Amino acid sequence: IMSGLSSLIHTLLVNSLSFCAENNIPHFFCDINPLLRLSCTDPFINEMVIFSIGGLIVLVCVLCLIISYAYVFSTIWKIPSTQGKQKALSTCSSHLSVVSLYFGTSSSVYLSPLSTRSAPKGAVASMMYAAVTPMLNP
Numbered sequence: 001i002m003s004g005l006s007s008l009i010h011t012l013l014v015n016s017l018s019f020c021a022e023n024n025i026p027h028f029f030c031d032i033n034p035l036l037r038l039s040c041t042d043p044f045i046n047e048m049v050i051f052s053i054g055g056l057i058v059l060v061c062v063l064c065l066i067i068s069y070a071y072v073f074s075t076i077w078k079i080p081s082t083q084g085k086q087k088a089l090s091t092c093s094s095h096l097s098v099v100s101l102y103f104g105t106s107s108s109v110y111l112s113p114l115s116t117r118s119a120p121k122g123a124v125a126s127m128m129y130a131a132v133t134p135m136l137n138p
Helices: 002-015 032-037 044-076 082-110 119-136
Strands: none
Touching: 002 032, 002 044, 032 044, 032 082, 044 082, 082 119
C-alpha cells in the first residue's frame, strides 16, 4: 500500500512538470530522479516529497527490520547447541549484508539532493539495488 501510494503521488507530481529539453534518460530504466533532471520547471516540491516519503518509508522499514531481528536474535540465543547458533547467525549476517546493501544504495539514490547526483553513479547505484541485491539474497 505504501509503495502504491508513493508511486501515485510521484506520478501526479511529475504530471504537473513541463519538459522542454531532449527526452533521453541516461539510465537503464525510467526512474524519478533522471526524469526530474529533464524538467524545465523547478522540481523543488517533487524533491521534498521524495525526501519526506522516502525517509518515512526507510524509517518504517528499518524499524520493522530492527524489531524482526530482535525477535530472531532472542530466538537464536535460546538454541542449545553452539553449532546451531553459529549456523543461524551466519544466515542472519548474510541477510543483513544484503539488506544493508539494498538500503544503502537506494537511500543514496533517493535521499540525496538532486544537485549532488550524477547520472552514471545513480545508474550504478540503481543497478545495485534493482538487480544485484535480489541475486545476492540468501
